[in-house]
Amino acid sequence: MAVQIDANICTACGDCEPVCPTDSIVPHKGLYTVKTDTCTECDGDADMPQCIDVCMEDDCIVFLD
Ligand code: SF4
Ligand code: SF4
Numbered sequence: 001m002a003v004q005i006d007a008n009i010c011t012a013c014g015d016c017e018p019v020c021p022t023d024s025i026v027p028h029k030g031l032y033t034v035k036t037d038t039c040t041e042c043d044g045d046a047d048m049p050q051c052i053d054v055c056m057e058d059d060c061i062v063f064l065d
Contacts (some may be wrong), residue, residue, distance in 0.1 A: 002039035002064045003049055007031055009060040016051035016061065026049060036064065 001020060001026075005016075010031045016026045024039040025032055034051070041063070042049045052061045 001041050001043070002034060002036035003041060003051065003061050004034055004036070004064050005032055005051075005061050006059065007033075009057050011057060013056070015056070017053050019050040019054050021045040021050065034061075 005025075014020060014029045014032065017027075018030055020039075021042060022038050022045075024035045027033075046053075049061070055061050
């Protein structure tokens with residue numbers, strides 16, 4: 001259970017990093033990436049993935065499965 005960031009769409013704005021309840025979004029090669037081993041899809045913390053909610057770019061963050 002995790003989401004991933006499309007490196008071709010991400011603008012590296014950084015808006016998603018502070019809203020993640022599990023600190024699973026980290027800088028990576030000038031952009032941001034999701035640590036799939038700790039991402040919970042915000043289960044138990046919010047009704048929807050908070051990173052998807054805050055990201056301004058359509059389809060930038062998507063479910064892995
Ligand atoms: S909010 Fe979206 S565009 Fe901004 S850094 Fe996160 S994934 Fe990239
Ligand atoms: S879905 Fe939730 S837990 Fe996973 S990276 Fe996004 S904000 Fe963090």
